[in-house]
Each structure stands twice: as C-alpha cells, then as structure tokens.
Amino acid sequence: MAAPHVERFDAxxxxxxxxxxxxxxxxxxxxxxxxxVVQDAALRxxxxxxxxxxxxxxxxxxxxxxxxxxxxxxxxxNDRLTVPLAPxxxxxxxxxxxxxxxxxxxxxxAAINRAVADLPVEFRExxxxxxxxxxxxAQISTVxxxxxxxxxxxxxxxxxxxxxxxxxxxxxx
Amino acid sequence: MMRCAACRELLNANLDNELMSEETADVRDHLAQCPDCARAxxxxxxxxxVLRESLVRHTAPDVLKARIRSALAESRTDATPDAHxxxxxxxxxxxxxxAAAGLVIAVASSVTTVGAVRERNASRSVRDEVLTxxxxxxxxxxxxxxxxxxxxxxxxWFNGRVDLSPPVPxxxxxxxxxxxxxxxxxxxxxxxxxxxxxxxHVVNVxxxxxxGDDTRPxxxxxxxxxxxxxxxxxxxxxxxxxxxxxxxxxxxTLFQHGGAEAKR
Numbered sequence: 001m002a003a004p005h006v007e008r009f010d011a012x013x014x015x016x017x018x019x020x021x022x023x024x025x026x027x028x029x030x031x032x033x034x035x036x037v038v039q040d041a042a043l044r045x046x047x048x049x050x051x052x053x054x055x056x057x058x059x060x061x062x063x064x065x066x067x068x069x070x071x072x073x074x075x076x077x078n079d080r081l082t083v084p085l086a087p088x089x090x091x092x093x094x095x096x097x098x099x100x101x102x103x104x105x106x107x108x109x110a111a112i113n114r115a116v117a118d119l120p121v122e123f124r125e126x127x128x129x130x131x132x133x134x135x136x137x138a139q140i141s142t143v144x145x146x147x148x149x150x151x152x153x154x155x156x157x158x159x160x161x162x163x164x165x166x167x168x169x170x171x172x173x
Numbered sequence: 174m175m176r177c178a179a180c181r182e183l184l185n186a187n188l189d190n191e192l193m194s195e196e197t198a199d200v201r202d203h204l205a206q207c208p209d210c211a212r213a214x215x216x217x218x219x220x221x222x223v224l225r226e227s228l229v230r231h232t233a234p235d236v237l238k239a240r241i242r243s244a245l246a247e248s249r250t251d252a253t254p255d256a257h258x259x260x261x262x263x264x265x266x267x268x269x270x271x272a273a274a275g276l277v278i279a280v281a282s283s284v285t286t287v288g289a290v291r292e293r294n295a296s297r298s299v300r301d302e303v304l305t306x307x308x309x310x311x312x313x314x315x316x317x318x319x320x321x322x323x324x325x326x327x328x329x330w331f332n333g334r335v336d337l338s339p340p341v342p343x344x345x346x347x348x349x350x351x352x353x354x355x356x357x358x359x360x361x362x363x364x365x366x367x368x369x370x371x372x373x374h375v376v377n378v379x380x381x382x383x384x385g386d387d388t389r390p391x392x393x394x395x396x397x398x399x400x401x402x403x404x405x406x407x408x409x410x411x412x413x414x415x416x417x418x419x420x421x422x423x424x425x426t427l428f429q430h431g432g433a434e435a436k437r
Contacts, residue, residue: 006245006246006396007394009245010242010245010396010397014238014241014397017233017237017238017241018230018231018232018233020233021231021232021233021234021237022229022230022231025229025231031231034231035234035236035237035240038233038237038241039237039240039241039244042241042244042245043241043244043245046245108227109227112223112224112227112228113227113228113229116224116228127224127228128228130189131221131224131225131228132225132228132230136189136191137186137189137191152185152186152191155185155189156184156185159185159217159220159221162220162224163216163217163220166220166223
C-alpha cells in the first residue's frame with residue numbers, strides 16, 4: 001500500500017463522494033450520520049481497493065456506501081427500538097417567506113423530498129439511484145445486488161406511489 | 174399489435190431508455206393509437222421529471238473530504254514506513270488530535286538523518302506542515318482570524334502581527350473571492366495565511382520571510398490537495414487547495430500578478 005495506491009484511490013473514487021453523500025443522506029435521513037457513514041465507507045473502499053478492477057467505480061463505491069448505511073441502521077435499530085428521526089430534507093419549507101411563487105416552489109420541493117424520504121428504503125434507494133444519479137438498470141442492479149427485473153418492478157411501484165402522493169397521477173388531478 | 178397490458182409493463186423501461194429498438198418501436202406505435210396508455214406514459218414522465226428537478230443533490234462537505242484524506246494518510250503511514258527513503262530513524266511520531274471536530278491529522282513525523290536527505294526532508298516537512306494547516310483551517314471556526322472580503326481590511330490586519338506585509342490582491346473578478354486572513358504556524362514560525370474561496374473550495378496562501386533567490390512556482394499533489402510553492406522578493410509562498418490542478422495554477426498566476434500590482 002504505497003503512495004500511488006492513495007493517489008489512484010483519490011482519482012478513481014473520491015470524485016464520487018458527492019454521489020455517495022447524497023445516497024447516504026437519503027438512506028439515513030440525517031446529514032451527520034451520513035458523514036460518519038460515508039467516511040467509514042470510503043475507508044472500507046480503500047481497504048478493498050485491490051478487489052476493484054477497472055469498471056464502474058461509482059457503482060462499486062455506492063454498493064459499499066449502501067451496505068454501510070444499512071448496517072448502520074440495523075445497529076441503530078438494535079440499540080434502541082425506534083425508527084430514527086424525522087426526515088431532514090424538509091428544511092427548505094422553513095425558508096419560504098420571500099415571495100409567494102418562491103414559497104410555493106420551495107414547499108413543493110420540500111413535499112417531494114418528504115414523499116421520497118417516507119418511501120420504504122428499498123424503493124427510496126432505487127428512486128435516488130435512478131432519478132438523482134441517473135444510473136442504468138444494470139448499474140442499479142450492481143449497487144443494490146438484485147436482478148434487473150427486480151430493479152424494474154421496484155422502480156415502477158415506487159414511481160406509482162410517488163405519483164399518487166404528489167398528484168401527478170390522474171386519480172389525484 | 175401490442176396490447177395495453179404489455180405496453181404498460183414497458184413504460185418505465187421505455188422512459189429510462191432501457192428497451193431494445195424493436196420494443197421501443199412497438200411501444201411508440203401503441204402509444205400513438207391508445208390515449209389511455211399515452212396518458213399513463215405522460216404521467217409517468219411527469220413524475221420522473223418532477224423528481225429529477227426537485228430531489229436534493231448534496232455536496233459532500235469539505236470537512237468530510239478532509240477527514241477521509243487524513244484517515245487515508247494515516248493508514249498509509251501505518252502500513253508503510255516509506256520504502257523509498259533510505260533508512261532513517263523515526264524519532265517521534267506526532268499525532269495532532271483535534272477532538273473538537275473529531276478530526277485527526279497526521280503531522281509529519283520528525284526524522285533524523287544525515288546530509289543530503291536532510292534538505293529534502295526539510296522541504297517535505299514544510300509541505301506536510303502547510304498541508305496540515307490547510308486541513309485544520311477547514312474545520313468550523315478555524316478559517317479566518319479576520320473575516321473580510323475587502324483587501325483593505327485584511328492587509329493592515331497583519332501589521333505588527335507577522336514580520337512581513339503579505340500581498341492581498343483582489344481576485345474577485347476571476348472568481349476567487351477573498352475571505353479573510355489568519356495567523357498560522359508553519360516551519361517553527363508564525364506565518365500569514367490569506368484565504369480565498371471559489372465554489373466553496375478554500376485556497377490558503379501561506380507566506381513568510383525567506384531570504385533566498387526567487388524561484389518559479391512548483392506544484393506537488395499530496396492527499397488530494399494541490400500545493401504550489403514559490404519564492405519572490407525574499408518571501409516564501411505556499412498556495413494550497415483541493416480545487417483542480419489547473420485552477421490552482423491559474424490562481425497562483427493571478428495571485429503573483431495581482432501581488433506585484435499591489436506592491437507598486
């Protein structure tokens with residue numbers, strides 16, 4: 001493990017830190033926890049970096065981040081048998097005073113983020129990987145570790161739930 | 174002709190560009206003739222669009238990057254006592270623990286050695302100290318002692334605090350916004366640190382008196398940070414940032430240029 005190893009890690013993995021942090025924020029719904037877990041995941045990734053062959057570095061790293069997030073939550077749940085914390089992404093709603101239009105837009109955004117935060121984690125992660133990270137089904141399947149068919153059906157169900165909650169479906173409109 | 178049920182099953186994959194071209198054509202044809210499926214598809218597209226527009230893309234905080242890089246540097250130091258260097262005795266291995274931010278920074282291990290290697294180690298340890306100071310400055314509340322975007326507030330602040338008057342050029346127009354100044358401690362002395370920010374990335378410029386010939390900027394990369402050092406008119410300069418290398422080089426050119434103007 002010489003210096004070039006660190007440099008390569010820096011060049012290959014560190015550019016995906018924002019993606020990792022975003023995923024962790026949505027999975028854990030707490031920015032401080034997300035920082036701790038992403039740090040842990042990065043060190044793990046560094047330790048297993050030998051096992052990374054040239055390929056999709058983002059998917060490889062996000063798979064580690066996801067595992068660390070789930071492990072963290074499982075431990076949490078065992079520690080104290082409560083569901084952690086209200087979603088944090090609603091903060092935009094509090095800043096919505098300036099103009100009506102901006103207020104509406106901000107509260108819409110907050111509502112959308114809240115709706116995603118309220119999804120069960122197996123739907124939430126797929127929505128984030130697809131709509132925020134713009135990953136292909138194959139990449140999502142690598143990160144989540146399920147077949148592509150499962151990715152497709154979960155994505156479909158997740159979008160359906162969000163559509164009915166956000167009023168983009170005809171039943172609500 | 175495709176049936177509605179078969180079409181509905183493929184709508185998500187069609188939206189996400191996951192279908193083979195034949196399937197795409199089948200879906201397209203069906204949608205052209207079936208208003209119900211077309212409406213369902215529009216709703217799906219609208220939902221996806223709204224999500225893409227509204228979901229928050231977080232930026233990993235500088236402190237998180239700094240924490241990871243320190244930890245990586247630490248694990249590297251643990252793993253290899255530097256195979257490239259000739260044998261040397263590691264006298265002390267100092268770890269500066271900064272509990273407040275949970276940040277552990279590896280300080281350059283002090284080394285004793287002989288002759289030729291000493292010079293190299295000296296400059297290397299200055300580099301490491303500069304880097305350590307930079308990382309420490311990223312912690313909350315450590316960036317500036319005098320916070321101001323006005324060079325005419327920052328420059329005089331250093332009077333009587335350090336034994337030079339550091340150049341503080343205004344580089345706003347180039348996108349490097351002055352953030353303030355700070356006293357720091359590098360190479361056994363109090364030094365001036367002038368702070369600029371671009372896109373939430375911090376650039377620290379350290380300077381202290383150093384009699385010696387002028388040198389041209391030379392760049393190194395360590396732990397993901399770019400460091401550029403040069404000497405000019407009896408002052409040693411180090412610029413450090415995690416901006417990309419070309420931006421740091423651009424900054425140094427502007428700083429030198431602006432610095433020269435400011436003196437006159």
